[in-house]
Amino acid sequence: MLGKTHQLVANLSLACLSQKERHIMYPRWGGIESGATLSDEFRIMWEIEEIGSEKKQLVHRCYVDSNDTKDHGCVTRALDHAEGCIGFIESYSEEDSTEEEFLENLGMFMGITSHHIADLCTPVHVGHKINFKNLGYSSLSRFHNKVERDIFRFQNKSSIKFSKPKIVELSDKYFWNIANDTYNNIFLKLESVYETKDEQYIIDISSQVVSNAVKHTTDVWHTILHKTKMTKRKWTMQPLI
Numbered sequence: 001m002l003g004k005t006h007q008l009v010a011n012l013s014l015a016c017l018s019q020k021e022r023h024i025m026y027p028r029w030g031g032i033e034s035g036a037t038l039s040d041e042f043r044i045m046w047e048i049e050e051i052g053s054e055k056k057q058l059v060h061r062c063y064v065d066s067n068d069t070k071d072h073g074c075v076t077r078a079l080d081h082a083e084g085c086i087g088f089i090e091s092y093s094e095e096d097s098t099e100e101e102f103l104e105n106l107g108m109f110m111g112i113t114s115h116h117i118a119d120l121c122t123p124v125h126v127g128h129k130i131n132f133k134n135l136g137y138s139s140l141s142r143f144h145n146k147v148e149r150d151i152f153r154f155q156n157k158s159s160i161k162f163s164k165p166k167i168v169e170l171s172d173k174y175f176w177n178i179a180n181d182t183y184n185n186i187f188l189k190l191e192s193v194y195e196t197k198d199e200q201y202i203i204d205i206s207s208q209v210v211s212n213a214v215k216h217t218t219d220v221w222h223t224i225l226h227k228t229k230m231t232k233r234k235w236t237m238q239p240l241i
């Protein structure tokens with residue numbers, strides 16, 4: 001997913017939260033927006049599978065059509081960052097940092113979490129077994145870029161569905177299911193869609209990708225804020241509008 005699409009997903013997800021949640025998160029918009037594109041800007045591609053392990057994983061990929069755990073890093077990252085947000089909130093103490101610093105950093109961590117969730121909703125991040133040569137591309141990465149550019153290009157023509165946030169169970173399985181749904185419902189259709197080059201089908205893909213990314217980001221953010229009772233506390237910084 002391109003940086004601008006990541007920012008759109010984070011922006012729309014913010015709009016889907018409840019009013020109380022938005023009032024906490026909205027003034028931290030700068031943090032969320034930079035978090036949503038941070039790992040791409042720093043070109044963080046590989047990270048270790050877990051603390052203490054030597055094995056590295058691709059952090060922006062969860063290839064459902066691969067059995068090698070190195071290709072499943074995006075699930076690990078999405079879960080680690082979601083749980084990391086909860087831990088970060090729970091360990092906040094006014095003695096260590098100001099409310100403003102705390103919320104700014106939280107915004108950034110929420111943005112990073114959104115990035116990895118949105119990657120799990122992007123078809124070319126969840127599958128790699130596709131006959132790209134048949135579609136006229138010289139490499140998988142060229143095809144990957146084409147699909148991501150199209151998702152961005154057709155954003156304005158997409159019909160994005162919004163739903164009320166719900167509490168989800170944050171687990172490996174939860175994030176794996178997101179990747180699996182993207183793989184089955186979108187990735188497996190890519191080859192025939194790009195064979196036809198029918199614009200309407202590509203717009204449909206763009207609509208599904210952005211809608212799913214917003215839905216899952218909203219659910220995870222809502223779960224984090226609900227579990228930590230963030231809306232029950234008194235925060236001094238509120239939106240200007």
Ligand SMILES: [Zn+2]
Binds near residue numbers: 001040060115119
């Ligand atoms: Zn990414």
